[in-house]
Amino acid sequence: MIDTYGGLAVRPRDCILRQLAANPEDAVVESTSYPSWLSQRGGAVNDASCLNRTDVYGVVRPSDEAELGRALAFAREHDLKVSLAGARHSMGGQTSWPGGLIIDLTAMDRIVVDEASGTVRVGGGALWQQVLEVLHPRRLSVTGMPSIDVLSVGGTISVNAHGTDFRTGSLAGTVRSLRLMKADGSVVTLDAGHDPDLFHAVIGGYGLFGVIVEAELATVPDELYRLEQRVVPAADLPSVLDALRSDENNRLMSADLATAGSPLMQQAIVYTYSRFPGAADEPIPELQHEPDSPPARLLFNLARHPGPAQWLKWTAQRDLLPRVRHCDSSRNEALRAAEACLVSRSQAMYSDLVLLRHKIPQYTDILHEYFLPPEDLVRFLxxxxxxxxxSDAVLLHASVRMVHAEPILLDYARGDRYSVVLYLSQEVSAEGNRDMAVLTRTLVDRALTAGGTFYLPYQQHYTRDDLARAYPRIEEFFALKRRHDPGLLFMNNFYRRFA
Known part of the structure; x- marks a missing residue:
């Protein structure tokens, strides 16, 4: 199964790593006395789209609260703006500011499990992969997470990501508390009962209120699930997904849409992970990384061009993959006799999608995401x-998942909504950017007309009016930002354009 995270793109980190290796003389801020603790002096940073190269003062990678506090104090003293970065898979300018100090949080990755309370405390820079690896030996798993595990916990909370747990929906409902370092260097603990306004602004707040030092997350038992798939017409998706949701045994679910054929996107593979009798007693195998498959990667990259490769990729996903998919073996003879495909909950989420990595400089991968009322899903497809x-953009993957309303300020779901995720290949050129802008504005308008919304971590090819229509509390959000950060220390290009 090919899937994308509800929220962020799986573009290779090549351009990010190239920028992190930039020479100090590339800096836009002249200085002869950079502090020694910078991990990058001057130069530039980029994000996963490789389309947002930004010259910066430098990058710091703190490993604890003391180092983080020192970096913020330095920024205040030298009148530097601060932007926060994790895995840098947001692509709407949320992780950079021209001439700013970039705080790379990936070294703040401490993970502590509290089995008595059923929670795990996670440093904001930890990757979901690390969280799964710590929980799995304890036969625990996360309540919710993105559909890829190479993203940071703090970053995905900041965009309120979601994944295949359709009962949980977004991360907002799984966060028990947050430790936040504010602009003045103080650290506060937030939850629904302690400063709920700020708590509900930080979740989905795009790093504008402070640094998520630590998040306390709910956990659930790690069980073996039976993985099944069925192919259905896209027109039947609302009724099929609604019926599957009514079965309490179904715990994870998503649908992949046809990326080839005519009409496009009018067929779907529905994946379900369900409990079965005796599942709680089954042994849980160790987590296994996805094997790299150069032939599959080659086919995926050939599908960036319209034609037979697109048809072959979709046909292989629909018809061939179920025959070669890895399944955890079960000790239950009855299940083995039935040739059940059993996958643990954590294994189902343990995916870095190595298939999507590429080093083709003329193309970049862009995500769109739209949230539709159930009755408008089929028409929107x-x-x-x-x-x-x-459009010149090529659809590499498309999926449908389910999300629900949350009490956060920038909530993208106004009730139960279907999330439509589009993973697109775009040419890296001025013409490619223009073409993507036209496509984005078209789909944003159609989503808003249908009473839906669109996701904010992506390219900013939408207007201020579009933002206000999709997020009616945006002015309240910006006002709260100015109240908690009156000096506007934490800044990014999202705030610069729309505040």
Whole structure:
């Protein structure tokens, strides 16, 4: 199964790593006395889209609260703006500021399990992969997470990501508390009962209120699930997904849409991970990384061009993958006799999607995401297919998941909503950018017309009016930002454009 995270792209880190290796003389801020603790002096940073190269003062990678506090104090003293970065998979300018100090949080990755309370405390820079690896030996798993594990916990809380646990929806409902370092260097603990306004602004707050030092997250038992798939017409998705949701044994679910054929996106593979009798007594195998498959990667990259490769990729996903998919073996003879495909909950989420990595400089991968009322899903899929016919962007993957309303300020779901995630290949050129902008504005308008919304971590090819229509509490959000950070220490390009 190919999947994308509800929220962020799986673009290779090549451009990020190249920028992190930039020479100090590339700096836009002249200085002869950079502090010794900078991990990068001057130069530039980028994000996973490789389209947002930004010249910066430097990058610091603190490993604890003391080092983090020192970096913020330095920024205040030298009148530097601060932007926060984890795995840098947001692509709407949320992780950089021209001439700013970039705080790379990936070294703040401490993880502590509290089995008595059923929670895990996670440093903001820890990757979800690390969290799963710590929980798995204790037969625990996360309540919710993105659909790829190479993203940071703090970063995905900051965009309120979601994944395949359709009962949980977004991360907002799984966060028990947060430790936040504010602009003045103080550290506060937030939850729904302690400063709920700030708590509900930081979740989905795009790093504008402070640094998520630590998050306390709910856990659930790690069980073996039976993995099944079925192919259905896209027009039947609402009824099929609704019926699957009514079965309490179904715990994880998503649907992949056809990326080839005519009409486009009008067929779907529905994946379910369900409990079965005796599942709690089954042994849980160790986590296994996805094997790299150069032939599969080659086919995926060939599918960046319209034609037979697209059809072959979709056909292989639909018809061949179920025959070669890895399944955990069970000691239950009855299940083995039935040839059940059993996968642990954590294993189902333990995915870095190595298939999507590439080093093709002329193309970059871009995500779109839209949230639709159930009654408008099928029409929006038809509209999207029509819009793609007139675009140079190539659809590599598309999926549907479910999210629910949360009490956060920038909530993208106004009730139960279907999330439509589009993973697109774009040419890296001025024309490619223009074409993507037209496609984005078309789909944003159609989503808003249908009473839906769009996701904010992606390219900013939408207007201030679009933002206000999708997020009616945006002015309240910006006002709260100014109240908690009156000096506007924490800044990014999202705030610069829309505040």
């Amino acid at each position: 038809r509209d999207t297919a029509d819009a793609l016919k007139g």
